[in-house]
Amino acid sequence: MKSNFLREILLHIPLLITASICILPVWWVFASALKTQQTIFTDFSLFPKNPNFANFILAWKKAEFGTYFINSVVYTILVVGGILLIASFAAFAFSRLNFPLKNVFYYLFLAVLMIPVPGAIVGLYLLLNKLGLTNTRIGYVLPQINGGIPFGIYLIKTFMDKIPYELDEAAYIEGCNKFNLFWKIIFPLIKPAIGVLVIFNVLGVWNEYMLALLVLSDKHLMPLQRALVVFQGAHLVNYPLLMSGVIVTILPVVIVYIFMQRYIISGIIQGALKG
Amino acid sequence: MKVVNRDNQLDNYLWILPALAMFLVFTVYPFYKVLQLSFVEWDGITPHVKFVGFKNYINILFHNKIWWVSVLHAGFITLFALTVQNFFALMLAVLVDRGVRFGNFYRLCYFLPPMLSGIVVGIMWNLVLNADGLLNFLLNKIGIHSKIAWLAEPKTALLSVAVIHIWKGFGWAFVIFLAGLQSIPRELYEAADIDGATYKQKFYYVTLPLLVPVLVLVSILTVLGTMQIYDIIVTTTGGGPGYHTEVPFTQIITRMTGTSQFGYACAMGLIFGIILLVVSMAQLLVSTIKNKYQV
Numbered sequence: 001m002k003s004n005f006l007r008e009i010l011l012h013i014p015l016l017i018t019a020s021i022c023i024l025p026v027w028w029v030f031a032s033a034l035k036t037q038q039t040i041f042t043d044f045s046l047f048p049k050n051p052n053f054a055n056f057i058l059a060w061k062k063a064e065f066g067t068y069f070i071n072s073v074v075y076t077i078l079v080v081g082g083i084l085l086i087a088s089f090a091a092f093a094f095s096r097l098n099f100p101l102k103n104v105f106y107y108l109f110l111a112v113l114m115i116p117v118p119g120a121i122v123g124l125y126l127l128l129n130k131l132g133l134t135n136t137r138i139g140y141v142l143p144q145i146n147g148g149i150p151f152g153i154y155l156i157k158t159f160m161d162k163i164p165y166e167l168d169e170a171a172y173i174e175g176c177n178k179f180n181l182f183w184k185i186i187f188p189l190i191k192p193a194i195g196v197l198v199i200f201n202v203l204g205v206w207n208e209y210m211l212a213l214l215v216l217s218d219k220h221l222m223p224l225q226r227a228l229v230v231f232q233g234a235h236l237v238n239y240p241l242l243m244s245g246v247i248v249t250i251l252p253v254v255i256v257y258i259f260m261q262r263y264i265i266s267g268i269i270q271g272a273l274k275g
Numbered sequence: 276m277k278v279v280n281r282d283n284q285l286d287n288y289l290w291i292l293p294a295l296a297m298f299l300v301f302t303v304y305p306f307y308k309v310l311q312l313s314f315v316e317w318d319g320i321t322p323h324v325k326f327v328g329f330k331n332y333i334n335i336l337f338h339n340k341i342w343w344v345s346v347l348h349a350g351f352i353t354l355f356a357l358t359v360q361n362f363f364a365l366m367l368a369v370l371v372d373r374g375v376r377f378g379n380f381y382r383l384c385y386f387l388p389p390m391l392s393g394i395v396v397g398i399m400w401n402l403v404l405n406a407d408g409l410l411n412f413l414l415n416k417i418g419i420h421s422k423i424a425w426l427a428e429p430k431t432a433l434l435s436v437a438v439i440h441i442w443k444g445f446g447w448a449f450v451i452f453l454a455g456l457q458s459i460p461r462e463l464y465e466a467a468d469i470d471g472a473t474y475k476q477k478f479y480y481v482t483l484p485l486l487v488p489v490l491v492l493v494s495i496l497t498v499l500g501t502m503q504i505y506d507i508i509v510t511t512t513g514g515g516p517g518y519h520t521e522v523p524f525t526q527i528i529t530r531m532t533g534t535s536q537f538g539y540a541c542a543m544g545l546i547f548g549i550i551l552l553v554v555s556m557a558q559l560l561v562s563t564i565k566n567k568y569q570v
Binding site: 012015022026028041044085087089094098100105109115117118124126127143203207208232239242246249254257258264268273 | 287304313446548
């Protein structure tokens, strides 16, 4: 009995050390956001004595992180909504309907998932330039929708294939058309796949940086990640305000994560294992 | 028996039309453009496009030392992630899989860093690795005098970036390993127990062989993710000091937005894509061969 207890304690030591290494830097940013420029590199307390919450208001209003926050929210909703809509339509066709060259098109989408093309971003930038879409919201949103579609099609189609086809026939006999079959019968049944896609893509869009760097140069269009880099470049010395900006950026992610960790982690696992 | 089609099959194309249109415009066309431009010299703006054949490729492959140094840097970080990160992730996942208490709490902590963006993680670690930062404060406290600006020193910059990268990636590997371990049927361990297997034997003869597919998957995703590292570099070192933390993506972006050599950037992107493809194919191949001859 006693040695078992001791062993259990020993097991927890590496686990606890790792946990604190994961948490400490994040907490450190929060603690630093509550300090002032004078105390940030002298006061090493984890819980500052005179927390300066005014930094958050300053970051939100004066440093305009409020604007960037709303931009990020808008981009996330547009991109994820676009992916879900377009990918579920296409997945329905690949799973339930017949048309010439169906498999060719399906494998075309799959091929994109398999082959890494890091250079494509250069071509994408030139295309957006040509279309006059640089420095526009739509120019930032459309490529990201396109980027999420292949995985969306793959995940939803795989899920839809498990729904019995007798359902379709019954629906057709009842006089259902294809759209109603999709919208009223099939779509409600694929909610788990939709959930996985939402988690996967919300995180992807919220954390995206490279495309924002290439497409957006107008400050008022920038999402949080891009704005953080610009702010860091312009006010490197103003650490407390920069850290407040970081907190504004990660707070929604962290809160949602804590409350929905089971769904989020299983969503990421399913995404990784199937992708 | 096939269900009779009650309508024109061509109508069914409408369902994939939006996806297909997006695909043609934002995937096929840019890819074609990259392929085409990799054979030219062009500044991206003027109509003056000069065909140069394989000159860009030859320049990158044989006359651009910094490019290869960048690939090596990314390779170093990748190797670090493949060994250190994935080893610790596997070990801790095995611990949690044995059913220690608070397993969910640990998982919650470990998966927090992967939720954050590379940009945020970089800024965060700037604060810690600064000359006046938390790490030096802690080191001084335990008696090691240190005034090093970890990210600005040529000797420590790349290693620091690698550490930051595995801090962010560790939880992700942990969670996938844990899922893989939990899918191994418990009966196998019970059977091994009956046969009198030691803990070590169970790990080598039951756990590891069954975990091979997950190991391969995590390895390939680690390679693809780490070789394309960019965001963390942006907010920590920007590729510096000197060229000490340049990686392929900082090089490609610099050729685009910095010196406006679009043809050169396209050729770089394609060469890099081929490197990634070869590396991940090689990993897949090695593991299938290993799997085949495993006793």
